[in-house]
Amino acid sequence: MKMKNIFHYSIVLLFCLAAASASKITAQTAVKNDSLILVQQDTIDIDDFSTTLDSLVNIWYMNTNPGLVVDTIYEHTLASGTNFSDSVLINRLSKIVSPFKLTYNDHVNAFIKLYTQERREQVETMLGLSEYYFPIFEAALDAEGLPLELKYLPVIESALNPRAFSRAGASGLWQFMYYTGKQYGLEINSYVDERRDPYKSTQAAVKFLGDLYNIYGDWQLVIAAYNCGPGNVNRAIRRSGGKKNFWELFYLLPRETRGYVPAFIAATYTFHYYKEHDLKPRPVGLPLATDTVMISKPLHFDQVSQMLDIPIDIIRYLNPQYRKDIVPAQNQAFPLRLAFHQSTSFASNEESIYEFNRQKYFPDNQLVVKPGNASAGSSAPPPGKAKIYYTVKSGDVVGLIADWFDVYTSSLRYWNNIHRNIIRVGQKLVIYVDEDKVDYYKEIARQKSGYASSGTARLAESVNDDDYIYHTVGQGDSVWSIARQYPDVTDSDILRLNNISNARHIKPGQKLKIKPKS
Structure with missing residues (x-):
């Protein structure tokens, strides 16, 4: 998805290759400010970007814990889907006060349609999530004097999913690779991955983007370099004879990078003008007022969840940097983020929380986790639930399996210790379903696995x-x-x-x- 390369420019910098896709469209005319720039025809593949958006948003957030996404179905009127004319879109982009060159062309138009028409639900979910994440991004960018519009980079990088993990190994909202994260001061070990920490990864990304701007002095080239690495951008500049305009370098850049800048411009447009397209932010259950408490002893999320009556998925989403539901505060203190009122409750009950089931989670106060097991949560069915099994077949993905059995993707991953959404054909998954619907879900398991007998009517026809x-x-x-x-x-x-x-x-x-x- 993205590779980060080392680039030597006064200091050794490690750079990112972002997970982007482009659009299968034909570009003919680009509009820069009030002038027209002719762009040759070419095709780039928007389907991959669309599929990525579905995977990162629809599968992850819209099938997750109801405590996180409170209102995934609510009353609102959908837009007519009317295409706004080029002149309207150009005029709207020109009114956005920004140091970015918000060029308009067929590439940008295709991504605007993707966001405002084809993937409305996903965009509405991201609009809701932006109310939590954008203040974090804006504060860090403003502190370093960087354009606030850079807050839209995680929209196209990770769809605002802090646990996004690419096939290439990039992780988090800003999709840092391992060595780049380490280079910019992020801690990554068996228990902690600060690439997934919204606050610390944002600080690292701001430093990284500032370094790129010091090299190029042009924000479109900075975004391109964030995607394909400065080595590819430098190579394109050399091959062009020294040109430093993104659209003049367009056909000299990697194919996926050609769609990355248009996607960024379209995301900027969409988040400014979503109301004009009758898009409405979907309310999410992440508390906007949060605080951190410093943890001085190893602590399991279950201890906090049970003692303070907080859904464990809320704790996970507020603290995505902890890989195994454990704060590994053995030799140093670590922060735990909670809703503001819950952080006060934690402080009042800190010792009781540490001691709750301590021997169960930390025998002899040691970090002991069974290999491959994030917790003991899958050993027995939850109250009112019964255990069934589903055998994975070719083409299955975690999000769809969760959808078939009306469970949450995060729960399915948790029960089966699934990492990076990787499952294999023939793997037997544990699923906990309502006790009074066991037969119904067993039939779904037979149908979906392809093991239904010839005498069994298809579920859809039953x-x-x-x-x-x-x-x-x-x-x-x-x-x-x-x-x-x-x-x-x-x-x-x-x-x-x-x-x-x-x-x-x-x-x-x-x-x-x-x-x-x-």
């Missing part, structure tokens, strides 16, 4: 047609446009009911379940 409202796909229909026609129905609802993993895979004449009849 429900009478009269039980659901159906829609026949027409020419030009999309899942999103169909969802708009039915109150309280989202495109995710339609995909889930019809076991569709890719919204593009619908065709005219296909009959889709919309929702159960009331």
Whole structure:
């Protein structure tokens, strides 16, 4: 996804390769300020970027603990999807006061459509999450005198997912590679990964971006270098004869970098003008007022959760830097972030929290964790739940499996010690489901694993047609446009009911379940 290379410029710097994709579009004319810049035609692949956005936002946040995303389905009116004219978009971009060159062209337009039309739910989720994360980014950027617009980089890097982990090994909101994180002072060990700490990783990213600006003096080139590394940007500059305009270097840069800057400009546009596209931030359960308490002894999240009655997923999302639900404060103190009122409660009950089930979590006050096991939470079914198994087949992904069994992705990962969303064909997953629906979910497990007997009716056909409202796909229909026609129905609802993993895979004449009849 991204590689960070060493670049020697007065000091040895380690740089990042960001996880970006580009768009499968044709670029013809770029608009820079009031003048036109002709850009040759080329194609770049927007599908990969769209899939990444689905994975990072829809699978991670929209299927997670209800304590985190409080209102994933709420009443609002979807936009008509009307395309604004180029002149409107150009005018809006020109009104954004920014040191960035907010160029408009077909590449940028394609990403604006992706954000404002094709991936509305994901963007609304990111808008909600931005209310928590953007103040962190803005404070750090402002302190160093860097443009506040750089807060949009994590939108295209990680979709504001602090636990995002790329196939190349980049981690966190800002997608640092291991050695780059270490170079910029982030601690990374078996228990702690500060690349996932929203505060510390932001401080590191601000230093990194400042170093890049000192090299290039141009923010579009800084963003490009953040994506592909300064070595590739320098090579493009040399091959161009010394040009230092991103659009003049466009075809000399790696393919994915060509889409990275347009995606950044489109994200900037979308977060400024989301109301004009009738996008609404989805409220999230992350407390805006937080404080840290310093932990002086090894502490397990379960101890805090049970003693202060805080959902453990809230603790995890406020403290994503701790890999095993453990604050490893054995030889040094570590911070634990909680809602402000909960930090006060912690201070009042600190010793009781440390001592709660201490021998269970830390025998002889030592950091003892079973290999591959983040906690003892999967040993027995939670109250009211029963254990079933699902055997992974080719093509399965963690988020979809969680969706099939109406559980949260974070819970599925936790029960099965899944790291980086890596599962293998034939792997048997433990899933805890409602006790009164065991047979129902066992049937789903048989169907999805492909082991249903010939005499077993398909699950989708076991429900009478009269039980659901159906829609026949027409020419030009999309899942999103169909969802708009039915109150309280989202495109995710339609995909889930019809076991569709890719919204593009619908065709005219296909009959889709919309929702159960009331």
